[in-house]
Structure formats: structure tokens, C-alpha cells
Amino acid sequence: DIVMTQSPLSLPVTPGEPASISCRSSQSLLYSNGNIFLDWYLQKPGQSPQLLIYLASNRASGVPDRFSGSGSGTDFTLRISRVEADDVGVYYCMQALQTPYTFGQGTKLEIK
């Protein structure tokens, strides 16, 4: 199985400040067509997860442009340019290259 490792696991952020979450995979997620098979999900408190970013850098429908994803191969980053109170929750990266699809441990973002 591909192992996904996130850091940090806890991320306190002041509103209006930027935030960054890292995700590393145990093998490259670069597919032969040039796409990177890495997704980001956010699970807000008491809710189901929701898709934020697909194919490493594409925002899902309705996701604010404050969110951006980047990375290549085995190292990926989710950035929030200006954190808002509504961004609190647990962020998960997921490798979508091969089954079993696997998630990172999650990064809990909280407001200072």
C-alpha cells in the first residue's frame, strides 16, 4: 500500500494569516499522462469530508481561490492564503493512483 504522511498534525492559525499543510507519499503519484493522482479533502467538525483539490492542484467546484494545491512526485502542499474561521477542520490528503486508496493521518487546523 502507498503510505501517506502529513505534517503538521495540528495547525493553530491566526485569522487572516496563511497556512500550509504538507503531504508525502511513499511512492510517486505521477501518472504516465502527466497528471498527479493526489486529492485533498476537508472534514469540518461534525460533517462528512468534502473534496477540496483534485489532481494535486485543481480546486473542486465552489472552493474559494484562497485554497491552492501544488507538488510533484512524492511531495505535496495545500496552502490557504488567508485563513478564515470557516476553514477549521481536519485536512486529509489521499493518493488516488492505486487501490487501496489511502489517506494521510489528517491535519487539524484550528483558529488561535
Add this chain to the structure above:
Amino acid sequence: QVQLQESGPGLVKPSETLSLTCIVSGGSISSYYWSWIRQPPGRGLEWIGYVFYSVFRNYNPSLKSRVTISVDTSKNQFSLKLSSVTAADTAVYYCARGHSDTSGYYFVDYWGQGTLVTVSS
């Protein structure tokens, strides 16, 4: 708007079979990868598997010998059966709509609200 709703017993005895159903509304149950994902209390997410068009199934190898996912197009619903459960199977179980293609790329765009299943005698 597509909605998914899980239903089933919230308590299952050890060694018995966990059975859950997911009713899909607001869209057809055809053409998607109908998935189950679980989350043990206080822990991360684990992909269980999916069914596509009633004929193609893909399961997590860690659960493969115990899991069955099936779809009933006449009722617009799909189901999960997990046999020989233990306390380690206690989790919130989510049904979800997945997408995939010939490359194998996969993502989930709709999730149910999740249902807690506790395995205990």
C-alpha cells in the same frame, strides 16, 4: 442535488455480519463508483471499496475476504456487508459517490452523513 443516506443497525455483535444500505437520491445510480469509506472513532479515513455497474468491484485487500459491496439499481441503492466483525470494525461508515476512469484515477464528490456502527456484545 445528489444526496446519500446510510441506514442499518448501530450495534453489531462480534463475529456477526455488519450490513448497511445507502439510498441515493437526486441522481442515477448508474455510471459511478459507489463506495464505502470508514473512520474509526478519533482516527483517519480508510477506503473499504467500491462497486461499478454491478459487475466490477474493488476492495481493500485488508478487508477483501470479509467485504461485499453490491448495488440494486431498481431501488437506487447500494449496500455493504462486512462479515466476522470485531471491535476493530467499530467506526463511522460513509457511503460515497466516486469517479474513476481508465487511468484508475479516483475521487469522491458526494458523501453520506455517516453512520456509527459499534461492534460489542
